[in-house]
Amino acid sequence: MTIDDPARPGTAEAPAPATAPPATAPHRPGARSALRPLLLRLHFTAGLLVAPFLLVAALSGLLYALSFQAEKVVYAHELEVPAGDAVLPLDRQTDAARRANPDGTVTAVWPAAAPGTTTRVLMADPDAPEGTSLAVFVDPYTGDVRGQLPSYGSSGALPLRTWIDGLHRDLHLGEPGRVYSELAASWLWVLVLGGLVLWFARRRTKRRALLLPEGGPKSRRRTLSWHGSVGLWAALGLLLLSATGLTWSRYAGENIGALQDGLGGATPTLSAGIEGGTGGAGGEHAGHGPGHQPADPAPAPTADIGLDRAVAAARAAGIDSPSIAVTLPAEGSGYVVKETDKQFPVELDSVALDPADGTVLDRLDFAAYPLLAKLTRIGIDAHTGVFLGLFNQLALAALALALILMILWGYRMWWLRRPRRPVGRGAWRKVPVTLLLPLAAAAALVGWFVPLLGIGLLVLLAAEALLALASRARRKRTAAS
Numbered sequence: 001m002t003i004d005d006p007a008r009p010g011t012a013e014a015p016a017p018a019t020a021p022p023a024t025a026p027h028r029p030g031a032r033s034a035l036r037p038l039l040l041r042l043h044f045t046a047g048l049l050v051a052p053f054l055l056v057a058a059l060s061g062l063l064y065a066l067s068f069q070a071e072k073v074v075y076a077h078e079l080e081v082p083a084g085d086a087v088l089p090l091d092r093q094t095d096a097a098r099r100a101n102p103d104g105t106v107t108a109v110w111p112a113a114a115p116g117t118t119t120r121v122l123m124a125d126p127d128a129p130e131g132t133s134l135a136v137f138v139d140p141y142t143g144d145v146r147g148q149l150p151s152y153g154s155s156g157a158l159p160l161r162t163w164i165d166g167l168h169r170d171l172h173l174g175e176p177g178r179v180y181s182e183l184a185a186s187w188l189w190v191l192v193l194g195g196l197v198l199w200f201a202r203r204r205t206k207r208r209a210l211l212l213p214e215g216g217p218k219s220r221r222r223t224l225s226w227h228g229s230v231g232l233w234a235a236l237g238l239l240l241l242s243a244t245g246l247t248w249s250r251y252a253g254e255n256i257g258a259l260q261d262g263l264g265g266a267t268p269t270l271s272a273g274i275e276g277g278t279g280g281a282g283g284e285h286a287g288h289g290p291g292h293q294p295a296d297p298a299p300a301p302t303a304d305i306g307l308d309r310a311v312a313a314a315r316a317a318g319i320d321s322p323s324i325a326v327t328l329p330a331e332g333s334g335y336v337v338k339e340t341d342k343q344f345p346v347e348l349d350s351v352a353l354d355p356a357d358g359t360v361l362d363r364l365d366f367a368a369y370p371l372l373a374k375l376t377r378i379g380i381d382a383h384t385g386v387f388l389g390l391f392n393q394l395a396l397a398a399l400a401l402a403l404i405l406m407i408l409w410g411y412r413m414w415w416l417r418r419p420r421r422p423v424g425r426g427a428w429r430k431v432p433v434t435l436l437l438p439l440a441a442a443a444a445l446v447g448w449f450v451p452l453l454g455i456g457l458l459v460l461l462a463a464e465a466l467l468a469l470a471s472r473a474r475r476k477r478t479a480a481s
Contacts, residue, residue, distance in 0.1 A: 084141025097121035185245035265372025272352035313358035
């Protein structure tokens with residue numbers, strides 16, 4: 001027995017179905033399938049436009065991470081001396097620096113932190129570059145002056161690292177140049193998080209492909225695999241770099257600081273004032289950015305116990321780190337002795353001392369910092385490569401190299417594909433209104449808090465609108481012809 005096929009002509013008529021199939025509603029994509037094209041469009045467009053800024057930041061950041069070790073080689077004569085048997089008193093070492101530079105005024109002294117290193121005497125000097133102190137390097141065993149160099153910031157960066165830091169921060173363009181680095185930091189976390197979502201959402205036959213690259217030797221698939229897997233390994237570090245970079249940015253940094261203060265996370269300050277005078281230590285941003293211009297020196301009090309007795313009093317008060325900085329008293333303020341060892345575990349306690357007799361005027365321990373202030377301090381030190389020493393610097397170099405490679409792979413994928421119609425254009429139209437409106441509100445809030453991100457989003461939206469109008473005009477011309 002055969003069954004006639006109703007779809008073929010000449011066959012017997014097939015019986016009509018008993019009931020008609022129910023009408024189906026238009027297919028509405030789920031939230032996941034609707035969001036993926038939108039996220040892909042944002043990741044593609046923002047990456048294409050912001051990548052040049054990120055590339056400059058990554059290249060200069062790589063140089064900065066390597067500058068710590070380069071500084072030790074370039075300035076070995078100033079930083080290192082043969083270890084001797086006995087260290088001279090700090091007052092004698094400071095007098096040697098004054099004789100070497102009689103036009104300068106001593107503002108602070110950093111005693112030699114380890115055998116075979118020099119003491120750094122910081123001076124306010126009219127010939128020093130703006131924003132720096134003049135550092136006079138003194139052999140602590142002989143009192144010989146080993147050299148004089150500009151010193152920048154609380155980390156004591158010397159000219160090589162200072163120049164690279166300026167390149168990374170503002171391209172040596174001053175305040176206008178800071179826009180580039182803030183733009184890079186503002187968008188880095190968006191690209192990283194978006195990339196992670198897209199990478200985890202990809203279908204793959206092997207689980208190892210999530211973590212390790214795969215594909216042919218020259219294929220776009222292999223480039224994408226390298227781009228995604230390296231991004232996955234570097235994601236946490238890049239997010240931390242973005243967050244810490246924004247903390248001392250020009251516009252977002254103000255909002256972050258206000259939020260931190262509002263949450264009770266402001267960095268406490270040390271009061272060094274005597275007889276109604278005021279003095280204090282900087283907050284967590286001291287030594288970062290264009291600040292750290294030495295204050296105009298004021299006359300010191302008449303009664304002065306001297307550097308050596310001030311350090312002894314600070315040691316007796318519990319300032320026991322080998323790395324300390326001593327700020328000399330000025331009118332209305334006393335000595336300030338700070339621990340400066342930012343490597344883990346950090347030692348950043350400080351005391352203010354009466355210059356007349358060494359009495360402790362105030363004390364500030366790092367343990368007393370609010371949690372947010374501690375995290376901000378540690379985050380900034382990790383960003384600047386001093387929190388974990390050499391390991392920190394190597395990690396920064398690895399992150400910078402990973403970012404450079406991901407940017408180059410991203411451009412290569414775009415070049416290999418080169419679609420006539422850009423990826424995901426108009427994807428926002430497919431997102432349900434109930435989801436699109438909350439996303440737009442969240443984007444507006446984040447854009448207000450991180451202004452350069454918000455401005456960038458507006459630019460992307462304007463570009464999308466212009467492209468849509470141009471595409472519509474082309475279709476009309478084609479239809480008319």
